[in-house]
Amino acid sequence: MKRAVLNFICVSAAAITLAGSYVSAEPVPETEKMTVEVTRTSEGVVVVTPRGRRVLLKDDHTWEEIEVAQGDPLTSAVITVANIRGLRNACKVGLRLENNLGFNIKSLIPNFTAYTSDGVAFETVSKAFSSIKPTKSQYRQIQFIGITCDDIGHVRIHGGDHCSMGPMDKFNESEGECLSHVYVQPSDLIKITK
Numbered sequence: 001m002k003r004a005v006l007n008f009i010c011v012s013a014a015a016i017t018l019a020g021s022y023v024s025a026e027p028v029p030e031t032e033k034m035t036v037e038v039t040r041t042s043e044g045v046v047v048v049t050p051r052g053r054r055v056l057l058k059d060d061h062t063w064e065e066i067e068v069a070q071g072d073p074l075t076s077a078v079i080t081v082a083n084i085r086g087l088r089n090a091c092k093v094g095l096r097l098e099n100n101l102g103f104n105i106k107s108l109i110p111n112f113t114a115y116t117s118d119g120v121a122f123e124t125v126s127k128a129f130s131s132i133k134p135t136k137s138q139y140r141q142i143q144f145i146g147i148t149c150d151d152i153g154h155v156r157i158h159g160g161d162h163c164s165m166g167p168m169d170k171f172n173e174s175e176g177e178c179l180s181h182v183y184v185q186p187s188d189l190i191k192i193t194k
Helices: 002-025
Strands: 037-040 044-048 054-058 063-066 077-087 090-099 105-108 110-116 121-126 129-132 137-145 152-159 182-184
Touching: 090 105, 090 129, 121 137, 129 137
Parallel strands: 077 182
Antiparallel strands: 037 044, 044 054, 054 063, 077 090, 090 137, 105 129, 110 121, 110 152
């Protein structure tokens, strides 16, 4: 009886050792923690990835990447990165808003969020553009404090829903309508999206 128990223990130990070596031979995928922006919509959940892409996770357990409508730059308000200047513990970004719309931009106050290269929303600042007649432009600067330009993965433009330009006024309640008239010019200086 003792011999049968001893054999059973030896066989069990050998099986566990083989199973353990088999399991440990599998590569373990690395995980990393990151923060993403999540918004609930009528169609599901919109997630902004660390690289600035927008993905709709639908309630029917499917997903699709959302392309942000840019429109035609010839008939939009065009935001261009004019320059960037790295400071010791900050990043200053010069922006130009050119009015290619057929009406005045009385007021547009978008938010600008700087994301780290890991996709963490680091800081959000707002900047007002005002009194820009058609064919004219306006220069403004924003500054992200506590992060250098090299450490910014991308900047996302959002908000700005209480604009006053053309048929839209500050009481406009359609989310995203103001920014739908804004074209974000891609830049080699810093990645910027909306």
